Amino acid sequence: xxxxxxxxxxxxxxxxxxxxxxxxxxxxxxxxxxxxxxxxxxxxxxxxxxxxxxxxxxxxxxxxxxxxxxxxxxxxxxxxxxxxxxxxxxxxxxxxxxxxxxxxxxxxxxxxxxxxxxxxxxxxxxxxxxxxxxxxxxxxxxxxxxxxxxxxxxxxxxxxxxxxxxxxxxxxxxxxxxxxxxxxxxxxxxxxxxxxxxxxxxxxxxxxxxxxxxxxxxxxxxxxxxxxxxxxxxxxxxxxxxxxxxxxxxxxxxxxxxxxxxxxxxxxxxxxxxxxxxxxxxxxxxxxxxxxxxxxxxxxxxxxxxxxxxxxxxxxxxxx
Amino acid sequence: xxxxxxxxxxxxxxxxxxxxxxxxxxxxxxxxxxxxxxxxxxxxxxxxxxxxxxxxxxxxxxxxxxxxxxxxxxxxxxxxxxxxxxxxxxxxxxxxxxxxxxxxxxxxxxxxxxxxxxxxxxxxxxxxxxxxxxxxxxxxxxxxxxxxxxxxxx
Numbered sequence: 001x002x003x004x005x006x007x008x009x010x011x012x013x014x015x016x017x018x019x020x021x022x023x024x025x026x027x028x029x030x031x032x033x034x035x036x037x038x039x040x041x042x043x044x045x046x047x048x049x050x051x052x053x054x055x056x057x058x059x060x061x062x063x064x065x066x067x068x069x070x071x072x073x074x075x076x077x078x079x080x081x082x083x084x085x086x087x088x089x090x091x092x093x094x095x096x097x098x099x100x101x102x103x104x105x106x107x108x109x110x111x112x113x114x115x116x117x118x119x120x121x122x123x124x125x126x127x128x129x130x131x132x133x134x135x136x137x138x139x140x141x142x143x144x145x146x147x148x149x150x151x152x153x154x155x156x157x158x159x160x161x162x163x164x165x166x167x168x169x170x171x172x173x174x175x176x177x178x179x180x181x182x183x184x185x186x187x188x189x190x191x192x193x194x195x196x197x198x199x200x201x202x203x204x205x206x207x208x209x210x211x212x213x214x215x216x217x218x219x220x221x222x223x224x225x226x227x228x229x230x231x232x233x234x235x236x237x238x239x240x241x242x243x244x245x246x247x248x249x250x251x252x253x254x255x256x257x258x259x260x261x262x263x264x265x266x267x268x269x270x271x272x273x274x275x276x277x278x279x280x281x282x283x284x285x286x287x288x289x290x291x292x293x294x295x296x297x298x299x300x301x302x303x304x305x306x307x308x309x310x311x312x313x314x315x316x317x318x319x320x
Numbered sequence: 321x322x323x324x325x326x327x328x329x330x331x332x333x334x335x336x337x338x339x340x341x342x343x344x345x346x347x348x349x350x351x352x353x354x355x356x357x358x359x360x361x362x363x364x365x366x367x368x369x370x371x372x373x374x375x376x377x378x379x380x381x382x383x384x385x386x387x388x389x390x391x392x393x394x395x396x397x398x399x400x401x402x403x404x405x406x407x408x409x410x411x412x413x414x415x416x417x418x419x420x421x422x423x424x425x426x427x428x429x430x431x432x433x434x435x436x437x438x439x440x441x442x443x444x445x446x447x448x449x450x451x452x453x454x455x456x457x458x459x460x461x462x463x464x465x466x467x468x469x470x471x472x473x474x
Contacts, residue, residue: 019457021457098435098436099431099434099435100435100436100437117431118429119429119430119431119433119434119456120427120429120430120431120455120456120457120458121425121430121431121432121453121454121455121456121457122431124431124454124455125431125432125435125437125455128437139431139456140429140456141429142456142457143457206459
């Protein structure tokens with residue numbers, strides 16, 4: 001399906017992006033299609049001054065490397081300017097100012113706001129009070145919609161399609177917001193989803209039921225060795241130590257869900273391995289040279305997709 | 321000793337077709353007892369619902385806000401206003417698709433617990449309903465929360 005770019009601009013102009021749950025299939029496709037023109041295909045992103053004179057505010061109440069820097073890079077590559085903060089201690093938030101008041105003020109200085117906040121629903125609230133579009137850069141354990149968009153873009157770019165795929169998720173299935181959002185997004189497409197993780201970090205029951213009701217649930221397995229060897233995509237996430245009260249349990253789980261050259265051998269060279277990063281050691285560095293290890297390209301795609309999104313929201317359709 | 325007929329209402333409200341197990345929650349929601357005597361029937365046989373709960377309260381008529389709160393507990397709760405011993409007015413409550421300002425989000429990391437903001441919940445699916453917080457997107461089930469509090473549930 002090819003989405004007309006002018007229609008996409010009409011649909012996205014001035015729109016806040018808060019949750020992948022708000023997206024229909026055509027919304028996902030509109031962003032992915034728009035991202036093609038910004039894809040550098042391996043080199044550095046080109047400077048395309050489509051948003052000259054526009055200002056992006058990055059308000060990050062929590063640490064972030066990829067999300068903040070890739071949003072800033074995307075805006076700078078589009079000729080816009082960036083202001084903001086990477087930690088709130090030197091701002092009026094430390095004086096007890098409400099988020100709603102601060103957003104109203106920042107909205108009067110800028111053209112678009114990216115917000116990361118530890119409280120769930122913060123970006124939704126910000127969008128309600130802001131006069132300019134708000135992009136959710138992560139709200140607690142709830143949503144991180146631009147991560148979902150770049151994950152989808154990476155899957156489609158590396159495999160050539162979104163329909164007819166077998167996708168396996170491995171790692172922290174319970175708390176990983178990237179897993180939840182991407183799972184919901186993939187339900188818009190004809191995919192089979194398999195989940196591999198320790199018992200204590202299984203997929204939330206409501207989400208598992210949704211996948212099952214959609215007829216998309218693949219065989220349930222507890223280790224990478226039990227996966228069908230014809231899976232197309234393996235999406236890995238970090239298992240966090242703090243989820244395990246007993247350090248021994250953590251060590252056991254960590255080694256059981258580690259991706260190594262040996263563990264991916266049965267899947268052949270067509271397998272694509274994704275990881276939202278940062279990784280600790282759940283994907284061995286020896287895997288980096290595997291042709292299907294696309295997690296660094298996935299991070300690069302963050303700039304591509306965010307350029308497309310900023311252009312759709314702030315740009316003029318006729319420029320495209 | 322007073323017989324059942326002594327509890328017949330002259331002026332007040334009868335709340336019928338409460339889902340079984342929700343009477344106590346309804347009393348809390350409506351901040352009863354107040355006004356006159358309150359009669360509670362629990363686990364009452366019902367041809368339509370199998371079992372139901374009933375509340376009769378003397379000398380109290382419910383406000384619109386109270387009716388809205390009550391509507392969250394069931395799908396076809398009926399409320400009859402009794403005046404001079406006769407039913408003056410009867411309504412069947414419908415649970416709205418969007419609930420503003422009535423429910424609080426139980427998620428301690430929801431932004432609505434920190435900022436002054438009107439809560440909004442979206443009703444999901446058929447009864448027993450789940451309600452999704454518009455802000456943090458977590459869902460809660462008043463029915464499950466209520467049923468969990470019913471002792472010795474068969």
